[in-house]
Amino acid sequence: MFTIGDFARHGRVSVRMLRHYDATGLLRPAHVDPASGYRHYTAVQLARLNRIVALKDLGFTLRQVRDIVDDKVGAEELRGMLRLRRSELETAMSAARARLVQVEARLRAIESEGHMPSNDVVLKSITAVRVAELTGTAASFEPEDITPVIVPLYEELFRQLDSAGIAPAGPGIAYYEDDPQGGGAITVHAAVQVSVPLRAPAAPEDGSFRVHDLPPVDQAATIVHRGSMDAVIPTAQTLARWVDAHGYRLTGHPREINLECPDNRDDWVTELQAPVVRV
Numbered sequence: 001m002f003t004i005g006d007f008a009r010h011g012r013v014s015v016r017m018l019r020h021y022d023a024t025g026l027l028r029p030a031h032v033d034p035a036s037g038y039r040h041y042t043a044v045q046l047a048r049l050n051r052i053v054a055l056k057d058l059g060f061t062l063r064q065v066r067d068i069v070d071d072k073v074g075a076e077e078l079r080g081m082l083r084l085r086r087s088e089l090e091t092a093m094s095a096a097r098a099r100l101v102q103v104e105a106r107l108r109a110i111e112s113e114g115h116m117p118s119n120d121v122v123l124k125s126i127t128a129v130r131v132a133e134l135t136g137t138a139a140s141f142e143p144e145d146i147t148p149v150i151v152p153l154y155e156e157l158f159r160q161l162d163s164a165g166i167a168p169a170g171p172g173i174a175y176y177e178d179d180p181q182g183g184g185a186i187t188v189h190a191a192v193q194v195s196v197p198l199r200a201p202a203a204p205e206d207g208s209f210r211v212h213d214l215p216p217v218d219q220a221a222t223i224v225h226r227g228s229m230d231a232v233i234p235t236a237q238t239l240a241r242w243v244d245a246h247g248y249r250l251t252g253h254p255r256e257i258n259l260e261c262p263d264n265r266d267d268w269v270t271e272l273q274a275p276v277v278r279v
Helices: 004-011 015-023 045-057 062-069 075-111 143-163 233-245
Strands: 039-041 122-126 129-138 172-178 186-193 210-214 217-226 248-250 255-260 269-278
Touching (some): 004 045, 015 039, 045 062, 062 075, 075 143, 217 233, 233 248, 233 269
Antiparallel strands (some): 129 210, 172 255, 217 269, 255 269
């Protein structure tokens, strides 16, 4: 048998945690000396300890852990619980990675203050273009709200176009409008250039793409962003500073033209096209 200290070292846990597991009935000592009250454990109990720690690290409550290790949860139910927890952890990790990208983007924006490369911005006119698109709503214009909306929209758009036998004729074009309901919400348009006849707009509840012509823009301040759109903030703010410094004002949200979209989003190349007028 092992003393509680030796068992804690072998199990890579604290003595305090073992005492807590004992108090809650999760892992009782194999033997307690009646005279001294010292706890003793056996090597066999390491298997139960490993399961307890693994399930606890997965986020299960101690009550759930107890039910699982005491065989009160069937194998199929346990598999379902583990699959659900894995999905939750993957979602949390993805959100954390996206948040880290945005924090780094904010830091780059701060570091670039006062060092605006004005030659990165080009003023030009934008011709009309025919697109197929799907539309959704995001809670705000922050990348963390836009990305979870626009990515599924594009996946569904390309699925529908493929089913309809329509091949894209040019780049993807994402554009945005303030939601008519207000509250800071944004209407997200996931579009791609196509060469097909116009078709009647789909009803909002229909869920199918519509084909229409994006109108021309007389003047747009444009800049090329290289990298994930989660990290677009420094580029977008460079564009905004140029607009303000050169006597223009924005008349709407910039369009995002997907010039290159490889599997690795860090290698994306996107042109921002912000409609502007002279002040």
